[in-house]
Amino acid sequence: MSDLSPSLADPLKEANEPSSPVARFGPEAPLLMDCGVVLDHWQIAYQTYGTLNADKSNAVLVCHALTGDQYVASRNPITGKGGWWTAMIGPGKPIDTDRFFVICANVVGGCTGTTGPASTNPATGKPWGLSFPVVTIRDMVRAQAALIDSLGIETLFCVAGGSMGGMQVLQWAASYPGRVFSALPLATGAKHSAQNIAFHEVGRQAVMADPDWRQGRYLEEGTRPSKGLSVARMGAHITYLSEQALHRKFGRKLQDREAPTFSFDADFQVESYLRHQGLSFVERFDANSYLYVTRAMDYFDLAADHDGVLARAFAGTKTRFCVASFTSDWLFPTADSRAIVHALNAAGASVSFVELESDKGHDAFLLEEPNLFATTRGFIGAAARARGL
C-alpha cells in the first residue's frame, strides 16, 4: 500500500515564533473579525523585498493563495525550497524588486507565523485549534491593512495575487479603495462556486475523518492527521491542473515498470506523482489551517456584501485593474473573471482583461507563462508611469 507517514515541520514553533519578521498587535489594535470575535493579541508574519522609496509610493502587496506563505521570492526556511513566485518577482522580473518594495504576509488562519489555529491562545496557553474564530477573506485583508499601517504606508502602488490571493486583491479594492492604486487579480473569482465549495468540503472531511485529527486537538495530544490531510491535498491538487496537462505530463505511463502489477501499488506515474504531492504537503502545512483557509474561500462572495450587486463593491473606485484568466483553468474559469470585469465596467473602473492561452490549468498563474509575464510587465509599467514612479 502507501506510506503516508513523513517527517513533519513543527507547526507550534512556526505559528508562534516564525522564521520571518512579525508585526505584533495588542488591545490597542484589535483585529475585528467578521464572525464577531475580537482578537486583541495577534500577529502577522511577512517578508519584504526591495526598498521602500522616500514618499512610500512604490509598495506592492502580494497576496498568497490557499497554501502559500510569505516567502514569495526567497527561500522558505520550512521547506528549504525557493519562493513560490520567483518567476514573477525579483530583480528585473515583471514585478521588479529593483523598482518596487514588495510585501508578502502570511494570512490570518495560516500556519507560517500569522495568528491561526496552531497559535497559542493567550487565554488558555494552549493551541487555539478549532476554538480559533472562523476567518474570512475580509479578515485577512483587515490584518494586512494593519501591517501596512504599521509600515507607515498609506497607499499601495499595487495589490497582486492569484486564486485566493486574487480574492484578497478584490477585497482590498472594495474595502480600501483609496489605498490601492492598481490591482492585479489573477485566476480568481468574486465568489466561490458550488463545485469549488464541494471540493473543499471533501478535503475538510478527509482531514476530519482521520482519527489523529482528534477533533482538532492533535497538537495538544501529540498526533498529526497526516493521512487525512494528504488525501485532501491529493484531491485538491487535481483541481489545480487540467486534463490536458495531466495527459501531457503522465498520460497512462507506468512508474518504473513494464506492465501493470495487478495490485494497488502506484502503477501509474500520475498516482505516484499525486502521492508525492500529498506527502510533501503534510510536511509543511497545518491541518487545522487547511480547514480555516478553505472555509475562508468558501465564504467569499463579494457581491453578497453589497446587496448582491458586485458593481457596488467597486463604486467610485479610482483603482486601475488588470484581470487575467487562463483557458484551461476549470477551478476559476474565464467566466468568473468576466463577471469581475463586467462589474468593474459597470462601476466605471479602469480595467483591462486578458484570457491567457495555457493548458496548465489553475496553477498556470504560478508557472512559467510568458504571456502572463508580458501582461504583468505591461500593466505594472503603465501604472508606474501613471503614478510617476
Next chain:
Amino acid sequence: MSDLSPSLADPLKEANEPSSPVARFGPEAPLLMDCGVVLDHWQIAYQTYGTLNADKSNAVLVCHALTGDQYVASRNPITGKGGWWTAMIGPGKPIDTDRFFVICANVVGGCTGTTGPASTNPATGKPWGLSFPVVTIRDMVRAQAALIDSLGIETLFCVAGGSMGGMQVLQWAASYPGRVFSALPLATGAKHSAQNIAFHEVGRQAVMADPDWRQGRYLEEGTRPSKGLSVARMGAHITYLSEQALHRKFGRKLQDREAPTFSFDADFQVESYLRHQGLSFVERFDANSYLYVTRAMDYFDLAADHDGVLARAFAGTKTRFCVASFTSDWLFPTADSRAIVHALNAAGASVSFVELESDKGHDAFLLEEPNLFATTRGFIGAAARARGL
C-alpha cells in the same frame, strides 16, 4: 462536525448468499483472469426482465457502472430503492421488456452477489479481502459470457451500458464480435484518462487511510472503513455532475439557515448534499470492492491490447454501434466518444454517434434525458427490424 457512522448492509451475506439468482461455476468452468489467477469456484449474481423468445434472439445485456448492481429495473433489496435505470428499461420503455429479455449481472469484484473481495475464499474459509485477484474489465466480460452461455444464449441482440458499463460494452464487441448484434456504449471511453485515474487514486487512498480498513481485513476484524469510503464517494460524486448542474441545484444557497454559522458545519446545501451522498453510499457498498472496481477502470485501455491501435479491437466487426456522449460530461468528454467512433469508422463498422446536450454531467446517462431515450429507442428499434424481431 459530521456524523459518518450510519447503519450498514452486511457485505458478507450479500457476497455469498445474494438476494438474486446466481450462476455458480466450479473447476469445470474456471474464470481465467488477466492477472493470471484462475478462479475455480466463482459465481455471478444477476436479474432478468421480460421473456426470452424461442430462438433466443431477443436478449439484451445491460452492464452496470462503477457502483451499480444487477437491480437495473427492479427494487434493490439492499437499499429498498428502485432499479438504477428504470427510466430506460421496462414495459414500453426505450429498452422495452415487453419485447426484449433484459439481463443485468453484478460485475466480478462487485459486492452484490458476484464473486469479489467480500466473498469467502474457499481455500481459507475467510473473506478474500485484498488477496482477491485484481480484476479487469475483460475479466468482468468473461464472467458475463459464462453466464450468457449458461443461459443457452449464443448471440446477444444488444449490449448496453454507460461509463464503466460502456467499457464493458466495448470489451464485449472486441472479445466476442460474433455474439453482439448491436452495442450501445454511453458516456464512456476506450481507456481511462490520467485525470480519471488520479481521481480514483484519491478515493482509494481515502479508503486505505482509514484505520478501520485494517489493511483490507476489516470484515474479519469486525470494523468498517466507513469514513474513508464516504470521503471517497464524496469526491467521486462531484466528478459525476457538472459545474452548471451544481450551480443550478445548489449555487451558494445555505442549508436551513439565514446566515453562515462561521463554523465547519454544512452551512451550504452542496455540503449537506455531498455528506448525504457519502453516508448513503457506505450503507450499500463494500470498501474493498470500491478499490477493485475503480482499479479495473484504471487498467482499461482497449487499444493497448491491440498494439496500440483501437481500430484493430474492432477489425471485421459486424456489430451495429450507437455511441453517445453528453456535452457537460467532463469525466468522459465527447472527445473520448469521438475516439471510439473514429476507430469504428476505421474498422468499417456500422456506427452512429450523437453528442447529447445536457448540463447534468456524466450522470446524465442515468437520468431523465428525453434525447437519450429517443436515441436509444430509435437505435434499438432499427436494430430489432434488422434482426427480424
